[in-house]
Amino acid sequence: MTAPFKETLREAYLGVRTLETAANYAKADQIALADVPREITPAVNQTPEYYYTDDQGFWERAFSDLPFWGTTVSLHGVAISEWVARIPGLFFKPGSDLIREVSPDAIERSSETWIQYQPWGKSQKVMGGIGTLRLAPMPDGSRLLCVTGSMNASTGIPVLVKPEILERFPAGLEGQLISLSARWQPMSTGWAAQFPSLRGIPRGYLVIENPADFRLLNQVIPTRFHPFTIMEYQKDSTLLYDFAFATADTGDANHRRDLEEFFERYKNDFGRHGEYLIAADMYEPLWDAKFNDPAELRKDSQLELLEARVRERMLGENVIEPILEALVHTCGQDKDFLATFSDQIGIEPALWSKGTILAQECNSFLAFIKRDAPQKIESLIDVLAVHFPRLRS
Numbered sequence: 001m002t003a004p005f006k007e008t009l010r011e012a013y014l015g016v017r018t019l020e021t022a023a024n025y026a027k028a029d030q031i032a033l034a035d036v037p038r039e040i041t042p043a044v045n046q047t048p049e050y051y052y053t054d055d056q057g058f059w060e061r062a063f064s065d066l067p068f069w070g071t072t073v074s075l076h077g078v079a080i081s082e083w084v085a086r087i088p089g090l091f092f093k094p095g096s097d098l099i100r101e102v103s104p105d106a107i108e109r110s111s112e113t114w115i116q117y118q119p120w121g122k123s124q125k126v127m128g129g130i131g132t133l134r135l136a137p138m139p140d141g142s143r144l145l146c147v148t149g150s151m152n153a154s155t156g157i158p159v160l161v162k163p164e165i166l167e168r169f170p171a172g173l174e175g176q177l178i179s180l181s182a183r184w185q186p187m188s189t190g191w192a193a194q195f196p197s198l199r200g201i202p203r204g205y206l207v208i209e210n211p212a213d214f215r216l217l218n219q220v221i222p223t224r225f226h227p228f229t230i231m232e233y234q235k236d237s238t239l240l241y242d243f244a245f246a247t248a249d250t251g252d253a254n255h256r257r258d259l260e261e262f263f264e265r266y267k268n269d270f271g272r273h274g275e276y277l278i279a280a281d282m283y284e285p286l287w288d289a290k291f292n293d294p295a296e297l298r299k300d301s302q303l304e305l306l307e308a309r310v311r312e313r314m315l316g317e318n319v320i321e322p323i324l325e326a327l328v329h330t331c332g333q334d335k336d337f338l339a340t341f342s343d344q345i346g347i348e349p350a351l352w353s354k355g356t357i358l359a360q361e362c363n364s365f366l367a368f369i370k371r372d373a374p375q376k377i378e379s380l381i382d383v384l385a386v387h388f389p390r391l392r393s
Contacts (some may be wrong), residue, residue, distance in 0.1 A: 015314030023192035083225035091129030100128030119242030158205035222251030233274030305336030
């Protein structure tokens, strides 16, 4: 793939991921408990109990096709964090590890102890599952937290803690070691449905609502979390969107000060003249943001205005030819692969297929999308990136 096409596709993919992140950020405070579907609710006296010692084992079970909603999950010696992954479980979704692999070209600055990535390098890390939010309490006082066996909030398991339970914790939640046994329940609102890459990621949490559900181990240990945001910035007189994040270790007494200094510097490094669009910490803001919480992004059609701006800047007409080249390259000579793409974005192949050679079929497919389903171009870019890694790196 030629360099200009690769750059155009990378920007388009970042645009799609920005749209996905904005759509899901706008839902981040909509975490009410949903009913477990009756057909998969185990009988009380037959409820299996699953034991896990690490985050990965839990998420592998959650991603499996085996019944899991409504079952009891037991964890021992896990740390509580006030920070919750942007998309819990995304870190362990198959393929996310490849997205997180960043080439040396993405390094902007480095020393013996740290590396600073260019915006597109940081974006790859966030798209691969790194990035956390600290959410405000729900109206009833409940809080969405996470527990983690790896002491890493980006890989942790969401837990909904009722207000009467929060009162039982000593001052300071972060890093408290506990053992717990609680049911895995679905949230009432799912992930933004138009992005195929998020399919199969359950939106749920363990619910701690009784004192018997957990036991304090009377130990506090350091945890890591990764505040992230969307950055709008200038590059060569072009307005772009990328992600920014930083790693914090609560074992460092100065971690909040260091975060604040990093984000203040990063948005202006190398002449970026950037602006952060969303806040990660809804208790104590770490940086100035255009939207300080999900409700602000939902207000007065702000989400729709942001989406229109991203589409205009990063998903213009010039993306069609690079997509065509990527489709031909990815499918090889297998026209069935193209039909699979069509099915995955919700378009019946019979609507565009003419039974011709692959290159012509790809042209027919894209022509149909442009004419009859332009909103599907984002879904196509999203699903294509799963099969064509060079699109996102």
